[in-house]
Amino acid sequence: MRSRVWGGTAAVVLAGLLAAGCGGGEKKTADESAGKAVSGDFPLTVTDCAGVRTTLSTAPRKIVTSNASSLELLLRLGAGDKVIGTGFPPGKGTLPGTLDAKAQKVKVLGRSVIPKEKLLGSGADLYIDTFASMGSMGGGGMGDAPTAEEFKAAGIDHIYLKSTACAAQSKSPVTDLSAVEADITSLGAVTGTSAKAGQLVAAMKEKTDAVQKAVGGTAESSRPTYFFFDYDAGTKQPTVVCNRQVANAVITLAGARNAFADCDGDYKQVGWEDVIAKNPDWIQLGVRNRGSRAANQKAFDEAERWLRSNAATKGLKAVEAGHFLRIGSERTTIAGVENADTVETIAKNLYPGKVG
Template identity: 70%
Template structure:
């Protein structure tokens, strides 16, 4: 198996893990539970996956993010100047537009999971966690609630991803991601910007849904997310608790592993062959630049076209490939709505401009 990139490792941690720090994700809620009750918008209380609340009497001043997903959201909210460190840093070109250079200016506390000692000694007053509990993953020892409190660090999750595997139902919309954005906006005092981002996502998704609304669900094309960077010996199924399942569904496609009730699951190529998808997304993560990433897409396509186990697939024979980066599909963020548009435009070019 090809070694995973930082994004791939993060994705693997989120898939299928029994979360001790998050409990039951339930429903579609993200880091929701934020409620402004006083003049100026504070105090604000944000709930974790178990419903336990963390209260903020004022905006945090020093934030550490577990990976580039939380970092990007803070940059988009205009709170990037408060971020003093991150794990799983964004590579060159990972973040869109002007956010790219700003994101790479943030201090890197670790290229992967931030070591417990370094996190607790970081000086942060807030840690935004995209992951489930690391203590069961073999990727490092996470601080306990008591250790976070002793260090003066409030700990909140992006529940749309951290607690996804514990959801009771398939995720078919972006409400959890939108709720995370709203909550971070309330915590950082950026409510107006959060509302703008969420409204923009809803507008784009609504337009797609309206455009393809007359296509019967049982006639929508089937779709396979090929996680090339996760390895090819045994494919990784993207299941119905992962945010990408919502992206695929909203774009008017049918995830071939929609019957898989977790986030990710190792399957066999015979499982893909038996479901014979109409379209395949080439799941490649940013490789440090546009040219290198495009080369990764070329490699993924070539592997499918030359491997005896996959070259007979309908999508492969018809050249039905989508070159959309994994991060924009599987990691919660504003790009999820953009990816809905891109997939829908490819599948329904006469309906979605």
């Protein structure tokens, strides 16, 4: 999977996240797990995308995150003091408010994937992995990852941010944020911040429920089509978000139709002729956070200018109508609290007057 950088007693506490994150199991199991997770009792057992179990005997004290997405969630939960290192660090100014200053203090173990030797020698007792959970689950699908045996020998428990790591393996399209909410709940249980996790999830639900109340009843045929233009992924051959990517859930909840919802998986490279064939009603200018409002606006301007001037795209319905949304990539394609904010922002633009 491609990472979007910037994933004995209470044994079933988090096992239900397999259902929420990977499309399997029964809802009852997930609900029971979420209920137990509030207690934060140890040992806790978590599962990966294939149901392989990892038991945490005690609360972690030294956590390493694979990239900025899991780091941001821990910071939002108030567990940032437990993080001793990260890979794929967030750029300065890319996280909101006080989270940015806290994130900049976290030791960078790798500008991209953390080298295996550095991860194993980090002194961590927990590694939160946002990358693909594959095969025997020892690796994570990114670079020369440690095996399960190597993690065990180093005394490091290895768990996944399943809404991202398991996305491509989901058995059905992702159309809601339940997997993201389940990740937040699970991290809250693991780090002893369940109360804060509950608050974050409740706030997300409040926003998405309000949007659903306003536009959820809109007939499928009446919903505008929506293309996420990943400008930073390159313009020669567009990379689109498919129906297993969290962006598909964001778009769907906002009352739109992902132009590439017929694509099974998380991401796919297509040709501009495919985009032309879809002829979307709206286009999101998905650019990554540059660290300042001015730099972001410049990037949005560049993306819009490219679409307006390129022979293959200037005749698209959305381009001719000026139906552009300037919403950053991270809050759309990376699982997190801001997914709910993006649902609200898209809906307000597509259904003016209906969404407050």
